[in-house]
Amino acid sequence: LGKPEYALIVAGGKGTRFKSDVPKQFLEFAGKPVLLHTIEAFLRYSQDIKLVVVLPSDQLEAWEKLKQKHKFNKEITIVTGGLTRFQSVRNGLQHVPDNAVVAIHDGVRPLVSRDIIATSFQLASAHGSAIASVPLKESIRISEKGKSKALDRSKFRMIQTPQTFDAAYIREAYNLPENTSLTDDASVAERAGQPIFLFEGSYDNIKITTPDDLLIAEVLQKRKENL
């Protein structure tokens, strides 16, 4: 028997980069809010997965309206976020049991595929962690104090989500003090001395951070539906 599978979806964003009052996870493409696409991506992988969604306290009402409007009635756990992503993930992990495997995922990465989710759970069960990542498409330079230097791009990986972990391990890592240099779950786990296992994500697993990204998400979603 496998371990229970949880998805912890972190949706803490405000609307700033969109010059919009609507937080980016509630903006729509292809007829639905970004966050709902993200949640449905996990439900397409498994109807049995447990969903924990972290939302800022001032967005709980908007979420209730959105559920009604889109007739979404799957049972999920809604958790109030903290001031930072670190605090939001820590809050969410309180609702995940120690014997679970938990996929921590950005609420604004709606195009994650069933294959990537499945692979992340399999690998994290075996290795303790599984971090979606992709090779760099472009050259990269390091830039400090106004000087920059070329680097060998083949040595680097861009990190995506899901970042999937043994739940007991990642909760332990999040119980250490917050540190603003830790920008993702893998770096939090690494700080706690845990092994980081990378696997191949996908370039279309984009993070919605600008209005252009919404247009891109729509066209990629349509392409998938036509496959």
Next chain:
Amino acid sequence: LGKPEYALIVAGGKGTRFKSDVPKQFLEFAGKPVLLHTIEAFLRYSQDIKLVVVLPSDQLEAWEKLKQKHKFNKEITIVTGGLTRFQSVRNGLQHVPDNAVVAIHDGVRPLVSRDIIATSFQLASAHGSAIASVPLKESIRISEKGKSKALDRSKFRMIQTPQTFDAAYIREAYNLPENTSLTDDASVAERAGQPIFLFEGSYDNIKITTPDDLLIAEVLQKRKENL
């Protein structure tokens, strides 16, 4: 009086990642081949710019047909490419005078804006080089021998084109022996001891390397036209 401005457009790609016989620079979006969009982006910046386009020898005929089909009759210099990007750029630079400023640009970056081109010429005239680059949107890890480590992403820049230079400087840099670790023009210039000046590019200045990128280019192009 300013220095003469050249664009050296490098279009060496084959169709492999597209599972297509058509080289990616000849694939179409919004009714036109990628390469023609790229060329027109520079002509929108200036009708007086001198254009040097490097093409593989086996694509010269396809280019002639494409010109006829799309009624493109601007005078441009076509140069035959080499076996590598390095050799192609070196060949192209033989057609750029020493007193010029030259913007070296990927043939498959069709969405480059007039502003970015203008800025690159201004800054390269003043500083000897101007390299379009953007901050990282995602976390990054360095990965060697199966182990990976978190890095502070704020120290890194993704490098785009145009990479614009004093023509005499960059030709001198390309006269040194080829080295496969040099993946862009900035790293070639750096190896020759030349100063590298980065400026702010744009996330929509994408490089077309997959079929998804063609769909994305089309939607971004339409959005620009509707602004």
